[in-house]
Amino acid sequence: AATLKEAAEASGRFMGTAIADGRLGDPTYTGIASSEFSSVTAENVMKWEAIQPQRGQFNLDPANRLMDFAAANAQQVWGHTLVWHSQLPGWVSNGGFGAEELDGIVQDHISTVVGEYAGEIAYWDVVNEAFNDDGSLRQSVFLNTLGEGYIADAFRYAEAADPSAKLCINDYSTEHTNAKSDALYEVVSGLLDEGVPIDCVGFQMHLILDQYSASDIQSNLQRFADLGVEVVITELDVRMDMPSDETKLASQATQYADVVGACVAVNGCAGVTIWGFGDADSWVPGTFPGQGAALPWDENYQPKPAYDGILRGF
Numbered sequence: 001a002a003t004l005k006e007a008a009e010a011s012g013r014f015m016g017t018a019i020a021d022g023r024l025g026d027p028t029y030t031g032i033a034s035s036e037f038s039s040v041t042a043e044n045v046m047k048w049e050a051i052q053p054q055r056g057q058f059n060l061d062p063a064n065r066l067m068d069f070a071a072a073n074a075q076q077v078w079g080h081t082l083v084w085h086s087q088l089p090g091w092v093s094n095g096g097f098g099a100e101e102l103d104g105i106v107q108d109h110i111s112t113v114v115g116e117y118a119g120e121i122a123y124w125d126v127v128n129e130a131f132n133d134d135g136s137l138r139q140s141v142f143l144n145t146l147g148e149g150y151i152a153d154a155f156r157y158a159e160a161a162d163p164s165a166k167l168c169i170n171d172y173s174t175e176h177t178n179a180k181s182d183a184l185y186e187v188v189s190g191l192l193d194e195g196v197p198i199d200c201v202g203f204q205m206h207l208i209l210d211q212y213s214a215s216d217i218q219s220n221l222q223r224f225a226d227l228g229v230e231v232v233i234t235e236l237d238v239r240m241d242m243p244s245d246e247t248k249l250a251s252q253a254t255q256y257a258d259v260v261g262a263c264v265a266v267n268g269c270a271g272v273t274i275w276g277f278g279d280a281d282s283w284v285p286g287t288f289p290g291q292g293a294a295l296p297w298d299e300n301y302q303p304k305p306a307y308d309g310i311l312r313g314f
């Protein structure tokens with residue numbers, strides 16, 4: 001295949017990238033973003049702090065820029081994200097609301113944002129990062145005020161606002177079989193048993209070089225798919241200790257190929273999104289000091305071995 005999206009399409013899947021709003025003016029950036037990907041996710045502009053920074057004030061212009069970019073390039077849009085403890089404005093996290101008021105705030109946020117783009121967004125990350133690594137539910141204003149029912153309610157509110165969008169729960173460090181993915185599995189099973197409208201499970205897959213088992217990732221994705229939900233790789237990157245070298249970049253290519261291959265081996269795996277495509281734009285160096293080079297294009301938007309790795313994986 002000539003591009004990542006064509007390779008993905010040949011296996012009946014989508015290939016996505018996160019899009020940084022601040023980069024949409026650069027033709028090198030938009031050229032790759034439009035030609036190589038069939039799906040786009042807003043890296044930040046649809047998060048709560050960005051889209052409802054003050055109560056009742058919705059800042060839709062940046063999100064609309066992404067929608068316009070996607071429409072111009074016939075791309076699917078992945079909505080990210082509705083209910084998340086992080087990048088949550090202080091008026092929500094420190095508002096001191098009681099359960100009834102906070103429930104109304106969550107419902108209004110979801111109804112407004114999902115409703116705004118109803119029919120135009122293929123998938124929504126409805127609940128993001130709800131779990132701790134030990135499998136317990138993460139403390140947040142949502143859990144602490146509303147109890148664990150906030151998860152089911154968020155899906156119900158999203159379904160009411162856009163019955164056509166596929167609704168996902170998304171998390172990190174859940175790609176392997178472990179305490180966290182076991183807990184996620186139990187929660188998803190329970191939601192399905194209760195008739196909660198959940199369609200998909202997103203696996204972020206912010207991976208570290210050489211720390212993975214392709215066979216375990218595949219069997220873990222498969223057990224979720226066997227529940228009848230779609231599974232998706234939503235935020236893939238593979239970071240390494242800097243500086244990078246040829247050996248590390250070759251291992252990274254293998255890792256990208258193996259992870260994409262795990263998706264391809266699972267019928268219910270709908271696609272793969274990488275968390276940006278060029279190392280110059282990656283969140284990794286800012287979040288994990290000393291690490292970087294996590295994406296398939298380098299700092300100058302030249303394809304790395306990982307690019308061919310993704311092609312191989314499909």
Ligand code: XIL
Pocket residue numbers: 043044128204235283
């Ligand atoms: C990151 C963005 O890439 C950064 O630009 C931002 O400063 C912080 O968030 N899990 C998620 C994503 O679900 O939203 C995060 O994105 C990365 C981890």
